[in-house]
Amino acid sequence: MTTLADATASRTAARPASRTPALRPHRIPADGLYEGPRLLRRTPDGWDERPYERFEVVPQAATIGAEIRGLDLSRPLSGELRAELNRALLEWKVLFFRGQRLSSRAQREFAGNWGELETNPLLAHRDSKDVVRFDKAADAVPTFENVWHTDVTFRERPAMGAVLQLREVPPVGGDTMWADMAAAYDNLPPEIQARVNEARAVHDYLPGFARFYSPAQLAPFQQEFPPVEHPVVRRHPETGRRMLFVNASFTTHIVGLGRAESDRLLRLLFQQAQVPEFQVRWRWQPGDLAFWDNRATQHYAVNDYGAHRRVAERVAIAGDRPY
Structure with missing residues (x-):
């Protein structure tokens, strides 16, 4: 069987080296996703690469996601263990723990090692307002599924992180995916990086929640959550490390650009x-x-x-103002 490589080699050998064949016009659409190798840096320059001493780290992908083995999260964390887990979080961006089965109180206490817990009046919660509950069956109100997003970027200080536990799992499906937004930034074309490095964008709660709440339900929160700007x-x-910080649920436009240009650039970034x-x-x-x-x-x-x-329950940790 003759392959494209074989045919190319044969034709190349048969013609003078100086002759360049003419090809028909060809161009892929601008601002698309391109094939080819990716730059996959898990850590920033100067990262202190050290072994983990208090648990086992099992990578789940090249730059993002690691399972942590050998810990019982229902027990209090020592300062040393908390510091080592934080180092793993910074390296892998999302950590997974199998079969912990924490009570809501224990889940809150674990998350509290990283700061004040956040409440969200727009989502259903359990007895404690900082434990959001997603109970999804066929007749449940849809929420944030089937859309890539970063939580609560419509706040001046979006959440630092979140701890999610699955109470009930369907027999098939219901997975969750995470994307590394530092890798996403690293792989932007240099000319796009130059355009967005100092740009700012507006974030608003309305686009994301309007998909499943009525205007009457959303209106009372407009003063509490006015639009905000983030880099x-x-x-x-x-x-x-630099990271893309726009998302399809809450980012409405880039400051200083016309609507058409902003939409086009945001589509590429999303x-x-x-x-x-x-x-x-x-x-x-x-x-x-x-x-x-x-x-x-x-x-x-x-x-x-x-x-x-x-059925899932999430506890969010309050964050800082992005810069």
């Missing part, structure tokens, strides 16, 4: 989360827990489980 590319406050090399996908089991860095990631809850029930 399109933020610096991670602990690592200093697409970066969809690159498989920047992603990790977690298949849940009951009692599993995920802890992610909301500053460095986007996530996507996959609603492919039909009429089956999926």
Whole structure:
């Protein structure tokens, strides 16, 4: 069988080296996603690469996502263990823990090691207002599934991170995916990086929540959550690394650009989360827990489980003002 490579080699040998064949006009659409190698840096320059001494780290993808083995998160964390887990979080952006089955109180206490807990009046919660509950069956009100997003970027100080636990898992489906937004930034064309490095964008709660709440339900929160501006590319406050910080749920436009130009640039930036090399996908089991860095990631809850029930509880950790 003759391959394209064989035919190319044969034709190349048969013609003078100076002759260049004419090709018909060809061009892929501008501002798309391109094939080819990706730059996959898990850590920033100057990262202190050291072994982990208090638990086992099992990578789940090239730059994002690691399972942590050998810990019982129902027990209090020592300062040394908390510091080592934080180092793993900065390195892997999302940490997974199998079969923890924490009570809501224990889940809150674990998250509290990283700061004040955040409440969200727009989402259903349990007895404690800082434990959001997603109870999804066939007749449930849809929420943030099937869309790449970063949590609560409509706040002046979006969440630093979140701790999610699955209480009930469908027999098939219901996975969650995360995307590494530092890798997404690294792989932008240099001319796009130059355009967005100092740009700012407006974030608003209305676009995301209008998909499943009525105007009457949304209107009371307009004063509490006015539109806010954040940098399109933020610096991670602990690592200093640049990361894309726009998302399809809450980012409405780029400051200083006309609507058409802003929409076109945002579409390109939103697409970066969809690159498989920047992603990790977690298949849940009951009692599993995920802890992610909301500053460095986007996530996507996959609603492919039909009429089956999926119950998750999330605790969010208050964050800082992006810069």
